[in-house]
Amino acid sequence: MVTPGAKERSYFCLFAWIVGAAFTLLKGVDRDPWGVGILDVDLITLLTGYLFLSFGRIQAGIFALGQGLLMDVFSAGPKGLFAFVHIGVFWGIYLGALLFNFQTARGQVMIVSLTVLFKNAMWEALSxxxxxxxxxxxxxxxxxxxxxxxxxxxxPLLYAMFDRMRGLRAGEEDAPDLEHLKEPPEMTDHY
Structure with a gap:
């Protein structure tokens, strides 16, 4: 039996995959000779962060790996390079969620900004x-x-827009994993 909301969740995940793939393919085509273009905003990191926030670690990790593999297929670089970078993006979001509250606008700005900084630094080091x-x-x-x-x-603006697309009200996140990230495990009998 399909749980309530499962269909909408899977539709949004499919939407995220299609948008991510289109962004990946278009970013390779759109190289503005003057420097900055609209595609310089890191949509893959934003989508990975939203999937982490709303759907949990597993969906976000699979999305990051899948987008990295898609980039590897269409790039001339070493195979696995983009997959490694995007798994690094996932880990940046995961570790950022341990340090900042990802459910607040301030936390979202901090985590996404630091993750994009980490991604750019990792890309330069790997290059x-x-x-x-x-x-x-x-x-x-x-x-x-x-x-x-x-x-x-x-x-925060994009995440609010995604929440509206999914029919959620403000503060109605359904992330299964975020509550357990900040709380240390209980110290129980180990024997």
Whole structure:
């Protein structure tokens, strides 16, 4: 028997996968020669964060891995590079949720911004390792700053819009895992 709301949950997960895949494919096509474009906001990180917040760790981890593998299929780089980076995004969100309250707007801004910063730093480190060059120009730092700030500031607005699309009222999150993240396990008899 299908539980109430399960159909809507699966529709939103399908929506997130389609939007993520379209964003991934369009981002590879849209390279603005002047620098910053609308696709510099890190939508994959935003979607991973929302899935983590609303659906739990498993769905968010699978989404991050799937989007990374999709990027690996269409990239000319080493296979597994993007999957590794996006699993890093998932871990950034997971660890950020341990430090900040992801259910508040301030926590969402902090976690998403720090995760995008972590993703950009990890990408630069992996590029230097695999390709042997580390080029930090003012324009690349500018693009990274736009992505970090834009993604972070957009998180609460986008998450509220996603909640409305799902028919949820403010504060009606249904994340199964978030309550257990901040509370330390009970110290019970280990014997």
């Amino acid at each position: 230097a390792f695999f390709f042997g060059n580390l080029v930090l120009s003012l324009s690349s730092l500018y693009r990274a700053a736009i992505s970090i700030l834009g993604s972070g500031l957009l998180a």
